[in-house]
Amino acid sequence: KAGVTQTPRYLIKTRGQQVTLSCSPISGHRSVSWYQQTPGQGLQFLFEYFSETQRNKGNFPGRFSGRQFSNSRSEMNVSTLELGDSALYLCASSLAGEITSTDTQYFGPGTRLTVL
Amino acid sequence: KNQVEQSPQSLIILEGKNCTLQCNYTVSPFSNLRWYKQDTGRGPVSLTIMTFSENTKSNGRYTATLDADTKQSSLHITASQLSDSASYICVVSSEYGNKLVFGAGTILRVKS
Numbered sequence: 001k002a003g004v005t006q007t008p009r010y011l012i013k014t015r016g017q018q019v020t021l022s023c024s025p026i027s028g029h030r031s032v033s034w035y036q037q038t039p040g041q042g043l044q045f046l047f048e049y050f051s052e053t054q055r056n057k058g059n060f061p062g063r064f065s066g067r068q069f070s071n072s073r074s075e076m077n078v079s080t081l082e083l084g085d086s087a088l089y090l091c092a093s094s095l096a097g098e099i100t101s102t103d104t105q106y107f108g109p110g111t112r113l114t115v116l
Numbered sequence: 117k118n119q120v121e122q123s124p125q126s127l128i129i130l131e132g133k134n135c136t137l138q139c140n141y142t143v144s145p146f147s148n149l150r151w152y153k154q155d156t157g158r159g160p161v162s163l164t165i166m167t168f169s170e171n172t173k174s175n176g177r178y179t180a181t182l183d184a185d186t187k188q189s190s191l192h193i194t195a196s197q198l199s200d201s202a203s204y205i206c207v208v209s210s211e212y213g214n215k216l217v218f219g220a221g222t223i224l225r226v227k228s
Contacts, residue, residue: 043205043218056215090159099216100147100209102167107159
């Protein structure tokens with residue numbers, strides 16, 4: 001069974017631009033969550049989607065948004081990029097349980113975003 | 117404030133030796149605690165997930181313990197291998213408020 005895939009793997013943008021990242025979950029998984037990882041802040045939870053609805057949200061500004069499609073694939077968008085948005089963006093999928101459940105979360109390899 | 121603190125920050129051990137990583141938390145109410153292994157340049161991989169009622173859980177050479185009274189967890193690695201070199205991250209879940217609280221991780225390096 002294929003794992004979680006994320007595209008693109010690497011991205012370079014300039015301040016003020018916007019970016020869209022894509023995540024394809026493991027087949028049959030309906031929950032998709034997004035995380036930001038930086039050397040300074042570590043891993044931080046962005047949001048979680050289930051059945052095309054945002055089910056949980058972390059403490060990030062409204063510039064960070066996401067959506068989920070009927071096939072469970074998900075995208076996240078960051079508008080008006082700032083230098084501090086440079087990070088590894090990770091996506092994870094699980095069968096159906098919320099991020100606080102005991103469902104195993106399977107992470108993708110991430111998208112490395114650099115903002116210049 | 118809900119926090120997760122991991123120690124040590126980094127650790128170097130010889131191949132074949134055992135080691136123990138610590139995770140202390142103040143998250144309340146507690147839902148579950150997870151340990152992840154993250155290799156450089158890759159996404160985290162789940163090692164164990166423990167609920168309030170579980171105090172030990174194993175996954176091969178990895179054994180996690182949980183003391184919900186003292187709000188402490190440990191991850192014990194037995195007979196370390198070079199492939200154990202990675203960052204180990206502790207994550208505590210809560211049903212309310214900040215639902216996922218991440219530790220900063222422990223960087224483990226196993227030397228031959």
